[in-house]
Amino acid sequence: MDLTRFGSALPARTRHRLGSAFVLAAALALTSCATTTETTDVIRLDRAQGSEENIASLTAVIQANPRDPEAYNVRGSAYGRAGEFNRAIEDFNTALQLNPRFFQAYANRALVFRNMGKPVEAAADYNAALKINPSYDVAYIGRGNIYRQAGRIDEAFGDFNRAIQLDTTDGRAYHNRGLIYQLRGQHEKAIEDFSKAISLSPRSPEPYNGRGLSYVALNDDENAFADFNLAIELNDKIAESWANQALIYERRGDMARAAKSYAHAQRLDPKYEPAAAGLARTRGNTSS
Secondary structure, three states: OHHOOOOOOOHHHOOOOOHHHHHHHHHHHHOOOOOOOOOOOOOOOOOOHHHHHHHHHHHHHHHHHOOOHHHHHHHHHHHHHOOOHHHHHHHHHHHHOOOOOHHHHHHHHHHHHHOOHHHHHHHHHHHHHHHOOOHHHHHHHHHHHHHHOOOOOHHHHHHHHHHHHHHEEEEOHHHHHHHHHHHHOOOHHHHHHHHHHHHHHHOOOOHHHHHHHHHHHHHHHHHHHHHHHHHHHHOOOOHHHHHHHHHHHHOOOOHHHHHHHHHHHHHHHHOHHHHHHHHHHHHHHHHO
């Protein structure tokens, strides 16, 4: 079981960095809104993974095979999904003691370190995984995200490119490279990458939001609106999607609908600044 293949929720603290240029443009010229900065490298918690029954079952496998590193890797993945990060680390440590060349366990431990707010330790583990297996696309994607969030954009771009050159079927590589193209103002290339990410992960709302923002930058509001609405259909709990939808209403001059969507985004995430700014712009101008 590979923990790094699981999806993600978007914690509020990670949502604001890469999209700062979009926020500024929205506030001044209504050309865009904030894009999400975190992708599927954040663990979507599933408490059932840590249920007494599930852990007992995985522990029984370990007891029957105490020298099997994969058994510890599987239970560590379950602990990670359940948010039991310290226990997950312990299991991955044991797996690596039993098999120091277990590159998947390094990558899984790296992901847990990322979710614990320990990017240095995570990067070291991704490096270890790649030293053992230089063709491990998951590790390039994970390390690339660490680089991207640290502002090391060129290094991040190189890692996402490498994963793509390895013919990855992981949509995160294209999504993340699309975010960098977007940051660089290369919106046609960004749209191509987001579209590829969508083809690989059609149930993920993030690339729809990303592609929609590049459509907005190219003044293609119709396609942008369709993408934002699809993102909402896939997951109606993401503040960015509602704020992005509101932006299109605002650009159309429909201030009442814009204010309603901005307000909904703010209820979902009171700290999401584009929603608060948009609501302030539109709430008092609903007669337009």
